[in-house]
Amino acid sequence: MTAVLTWAAWVAGAFAGAAALGGAFRAVVWRLLGGPVARAVRTMPLSAAFGMAVIALYVVVALLAPWIAPFGEREVVGGQYLPWDSTHWLGTDNLGRDMFSRLIYGARNTVGIALATTALAFGVGAALGLTAAATGGWVDMVLSRIVDLLMAIPALILSLLLLTLLGASIPNMILVIALIDATRVFRLSRAVAMDVVVMDYVEAARLRGEGLAHIVRREILPNAMAPLIAEFGLRFCFVFLSISALSFLGLGIQPPTADWGSMVRDTATLITFGDITPLLPAGAIALLTVAVNFVVDWQLHRASGLKD
């Protein structure tokens, strides 16, 4: 009974804390900024404010990692698996490195790489998808069949294959994951754009003699934005998982670079002893994922015109 109550108290506390963080963030940004941004911020829901606050926190941590972290990223500072204490706030890992410091450096690596990968996947996938829909004919046929071909191979096997061929390095991993995710983005943006290209205003633009670039960028893209934004949030989370999976298999982020995916693996043994330390990097991923999706939901709401 008490255990249940304690849990309930924790959960309620977490919700209250999240709401308070969101509210405070919203209030501060509103005071600091002016103009249309302030108006957008003031009307945003609490969940989006919370998400923005968390993302801002991650960004600050990632940028200032060397100054915030008490120890170096790769520095062996003590014995293996030290418990939480005043020097090593979250203890040490299997090689005696400071968990707290690695968690902070991990933000830099994992978030940065995931963001770069997702952005690349979207840039390439959406550009090709919209072009395929706007052009039609053999361009669409060739691009779509190439994408079908890539999607027919299981994603993990394809990425393992490519990374083995190209050699495991961070740029290669970004390229490979971006390529695989771009196929998904391609299909979505092509499907969305198919509904837009048949509209009369696209016909009007074509009749005016507009080129492909204008039609894709000014006529189609703004109207395909809402589902693409939603997909961005989801894709960002999938990319996280892909990076973690590859790191776990040894082809992703190479040790001793700190990364949340491999940190889970490194300290996994501790779970058996009832220690929650391995869950912290996983929790960091989960929190960011939730935060990104809160913000994306809000943007989606705005972009799709469902304003109230």
Next chain:
Amino acid sequence: MAGSLLLDMRDVHIEGRSGDAWLPIVKGVDLQLHRGEVLGLIGESGAGKSTLGLAAMGYVRGGTRISRGEVTFDGTDLVTAPESFRRGLRGKRIAYVAQSAAASFNPAHKLIDQFCEAPVMHGVLGRGEAERQAVDLYRRMRLPDPEGIGFRYPHQVSGGQLQRAMTAMAMACKPDLIIFDEPTTALDVTTQIEVLAAIRDIVDQSGTAAIYITHDLAVVAQMADRIKVLLRGDEVEEAPTREMLASPRQAYTRSLWAVRSHRRPEQPPAREAPVLEVRAVSAGYGAVKVLHDVSFDLHRGRTVAVVGESGSGKSTTARVIAGLLPASRGEVRIEGRPVAPSFKARPKEELRAVQLIHQSADTSLNPKQRVREILGRPVAFYAGMSGAKVEARVRELLRMIELEPDSFIDRLPGELSGGQKQRVSLARALAAEPRVLICDEVTSALDQIVAEGILKLLDRLQRELDLAIMFITHDLATVRAIADGVVVMKGGRVVDEGTKADVFTPPHHPYTELLLSSVPEMDPGWLDRVLEARAARA
């Protein structure tokens, strides 16, 4: 003929939510309906006609609520009644016929299955009885092949037949009240007349009360015993049909009656060479030939109206001229020079010369672009202007279409009314400084008063800019208002052609005669006369 009081709506207020506020849609309307009586409800769009019609069933759309008033149906207040009670009434004692039958039928089920659903669910009839009832009603609605038509899917019958099938469906449980929500608005005049006749007969025979919602006065004159006029959620006036038509009391009602008074003065026949010549054009989609040997001319400063029912090839002709559908035979000449069949092969100057305005302003303006960009882009694109010059030209265009530049230049299409959107798409065409304007049913989605404004605007711009206009429409009242020449099309061929006076004065071509006689007139006896005349001839 009126029986006891069936529906009594008192002081009904309906509100719709917009953000955090509730805005009034219907502001305290009273409505009484007796058994066997037909009430016409008219007004412009946004007047609250459909909302009030649905409220008569105790139903409100999502995001709206009945905030005050009572809707007493046969002694029970539907506003306070439990939902289960209201559900029991709907489809059984109160039925609803929607505007677009094509969108209201489930495309995955046969007509007769959808017919039987309500009576079987309400326990009024067994399945076998319901099917016999369906065949009987299909016959009374004068549907072809009444035994077999129920076993078709919605896409296998025409729009007019679907609308009749839907009315038959509404009659399935012999309801006390049917609400018709613009049942013929989406139909051609030639089809409309059949549906109107069928609806009126069946309502007369079964003694059902009905609320008939429409914005077409001539239609309501044929159908209703009484007419109620609504304006922005308020009642303007109510009177028996003949009285209302003969002497409307309110200024607003008179303005509705006076609409379509616009008449273009007769123009002398054009002497110079035509701007646009369509020469023996045939075209089609794949193996399906849509146009056969279509020819006509268009002169500077003149309007040619192209009329015909849907599927007659009016819009296809426009697409051939614009180059969207290359002709398989024949050619299109602009100012004497033949142009390339496909718009892709036409140089900028030729593209600029012919501008197409689409029927639906909702889909012809990019919802994510502001008016500034919608108009500024063609200005910059064709005239090679930039910066402040573009802005000045956009403002000039807005003034031409009678919209105040300062308040409209930064709006998104979602912030414009239907008429304003159509004006902006007109301005976008004018931005190219064209010689030929093709208007594809540009007023058919608009209310009469708004449409009238657009027609006057087109007329003024034509005189100022010396434009040649090809005006596609199925509405002959519009033709009378604006055309110099008329081209009548049927089945992808030109069946009649000439000046307005030629085409509209007897003797007519038989098809023109059918079209002309199908246009509803304000006279309440019109429908009977036409039907009698046709029966006598047949």
